[in-house]
Amino acid sequence: MKAAVRKEVASMGKKKTYRGELVDEISGLGQSQGLNNVFTTFLEISATCISAEMDPSNAEEREKRYEEMTSAMDPKTLNCYAHMLALLALAIHEHEEDPCDILGSIYHEFRLNNEWNGQYFTPDNVCRMMAQLVNPVDERPEEEDPIMINEPTCGSGTMVIGAVWAMKQKDFDFRHKSFFVAQDIDIRCVWMAYIQLSLYGIPAVVIHGDTLAMKEWSRWYTPLASVPFIKRECAVNSTEKGAETSG
Incomplete structure (x- = not known):
């Protein structure tokens, strides 16, 4: 294939x-x-x-x-x-310059969402508005470590895609200066989010798990996940080792 x-x-x-x-x-x-x-x-x-x-x-x-x-x-x-x-x-x-949730919209168009459990994905325009309202990249020092953003009920990845859209409006280098952790209990949502975040070139790990119960069944790292994530992990490990040495 x-x-x-x-x-x-x-x-x-x-x-x-x-x-x-x-x-x-x-x-x-x-x-x-x-x-x-x-x-x-x-x-x-x-x-x-x-x-x-x-x-x-x-x-x-x-x-x-x-x-x-x-x-x-x-x-x-x-x-x-x-x-x-x-x-x-x-x-x-x-849609590279204007990222949007393609799979989520198709999922709803086919009426495959679980209406009985209240499974409705937030529309792109609402996600973009929310991302602009709470955009964490404003006045962020250039030298800071990659920003980590968590989406505990990611659905098809709409909120993450909306956040990236907002970052692009401010010319923020999301591929090297951000990392997303997305979670969902529905494996189909995990796959939708993972596929789209991978193809959009977004550094992320999509977790199949129950956020409230803190249970996890699988992890899906996007191709660019290692860029900011490993950099941050190395920095954290270095700090911890330094603290142990000084202690």
């Missing part, structure tokens, strides 16, 4: 692509395999593919899961999922 995704992106590079193409692709396969099943499989196979390639700490486990999913899948279906991921990558590229 990885090679197929690269092939699809290359072939579509000169063609205008829309979010609607992704919706049509998912809907088309969903007619024969079930919309909920197709959307969920698309999320897992995409998240697992990215993690297996770009997350060394979980690569072996994710590669194994990826092989389990794709080994029994016929080539035509696998190519459909590769095409979906390529379309999403291109759609996100189109």
